[in-house]
Amino acid sequence: MKTIGVLTSGGDAPGMNAAVRAVVRTAISLGMTVKGIRRGYAGLIENDIFDMDSRSVCDIINRGGTVLYTARCPKFRTEEGVLEAVENCKKHGIEGLVVIGGDGSFKGALQLSRHGVPCIGVPGTIDNDIGCTEYTIGFDTAMNTAIEMIDRIRDTAQSHERCSVIEVMGRHAGYIAVQTGIAVGATAIMVPEVPVSMESIIRKIKTAQRNGKKHFIVIVAEGVGGVEDIAKQIMAATDIDSRATVLGHVQRGGNPTLRDRLRATQMGYEAVQLLNQGKGNRVVAYQGSSVVNYDIEDALQMKKCFDERMLKIALETAI
Numbered sequence: 208m209k210t211i212g213v214l215t216s217g218g219d220a221p222g223m224n225a226a227v228r229a230v231v232r233t234a235i236s237l238g239m240t241v242k243g244i245r246r247g248y249a250g251l252i253e254n255d256i257f258d259m260d261s262r263s264v265c266d267i268i269n270r271g272g273t274v275l276y277t278a279r280c281p282k283f284r285t286e287e288g289v290l291e292a293v294e295n296c297k298k299h300g301i302e303g304l305v306v307i308g309g310d311g312s313f314k315g316a317l318q319l320s321r322h323g324v325p326c327i328g329v330p331g332t333i334d335n336d337i338g339c340t341e342y343t344i345g346f347d348t349a350m351n352t353a354i355e356m357i358d359r360i361r362d363t364a365q366s367h368e369r370c371s372v373i374e375v376m377g378r379h380a381g382y383i384a385v386q387t388g389i390a391v392g393a394t395a396i397m398v399p400e401v402p403v404s405m406e407s408i409i410r411k412i413k414t415a416q417r418n419g420k421k422h423f424i425v426i427v428a429e430g431v432g433g434v435e436d437i438a439k440q441i442m443a444a445t446d447i448d449s450r451a452t453v454l455g456h457v458q459r460g461g462n463p464t465l466r467d468r469l470r471a472t473q474m475g476y477e478a479v480q481l482l483n484q485g486k487g488n489r490v491v492a493y494q495g496s497s498v499v500n501y502d503i504e505d506a507l508q509m510k511k512c513f514d515e516r517m518l519k520i521a522l523e524t525a526i
């Protein structure tokens with residue numbers, strides 16, 4: 208393969224830039240030419256494609272967001288959209304493509320691979336909700352941002368002896384909620400994977416209250432939602448003044464942590480090695496302490512087991 212493309216797709220995640228940098232620099236080291244595609248699959252359809260060189264990725268390893276921009280592109284879900292994208296790849300001589308994004312983006316990569324453009328997926332999403340990989344780029348940074356924000360909320364909750372109910376991101380997944388919940392010592396954690404009743408949460412808060420606890424943090428995954436209502440229910444049942452906060456997009460920004468820069472560089476490097484070996488229709492993933500790779504279709508079938516023990520640890524250490 209002489210010319211490859213790179214794009215970022217779906218929700219942005221801190222560390223995507225480090226992955227783009229690794230892809231570009233690895234490809235150049237192997238003597239390849241690299242084309243950057245702006246705004247994910249939308250740029251591929253709209254022909255927003257440009258030449259990249261080693262200097263195009265200067266000073267981005269430390270930056271959040273994605274210099275390639277990102278988008279959600281409904282048209283790419285249609286045969287017509289995929290065919291236009293394939294045509295544009297041909298026009299630019301793109302023989303292989305690195306797609307940095309979540310599992311929606313990998314489904315797009317599967318379509319492109321089937322239409323003759325070999326793709327390698329690199330997992331990038333703060334949610335860490337991709338079945339085939341223990342780690343997705345952006346997860347660590349998002350959680351570090353979340354705990355910094357929650358520590359601040361804790362100061363005011365402690366001063367006013369309140370209960371703070373805080374929503375963290377995670378569209379369908381509670382991974383951010385559980386790990387963040389452990390790190391901030393949350394009294395209760397609500398995740399979509401393990402339903403829990405309001406009665407049991409209120410019971411726990413009341414028991415802790417009887418033991419002298421005066422301020423509380425309840426972490427709610429976005430996939431559960433309803434923080435305003437949860438705060439009202441806690442207030443009504445316990446008389447503890449309660450407030451709701453949605454952390455929102457603050458969790459998606461900021462400079463990537465060491466872990467995200469490292470994983471992004473390792474996985475971006477591996478993606479280009481695969482293309483250089485003539486391999487396509489693969490996803491790179493992080494398992495154990497290694498970067499591995501899977502067929503995209505197999506990867507999309509893989510399910511991640513929610514670690515209920517982590518939830519147990521969180522709840523038993525916050526009483």
Ligand code: ADP
Binds near residue numbers: 216
């Ligand atoms: P993520 O990659 O973070 O999971 P999305 O689910 O929004 O984010 O997917 C990103 C983009 O990938 C979509 O906007 C669409 O262009 C493409 N995509 C998602 N699902 C499919 C699909 N089944 N077929 C083709 N393209 C898809």
Ligand code: F6P
Binds near residue numbers: 332376379459
């Ligand atoms: O998938 C990452 C994520 O941040 C989810 O946690 C969240 O539900 C979603 O993206 C929000 O996406 P946006 O606001 O960009 O549409």
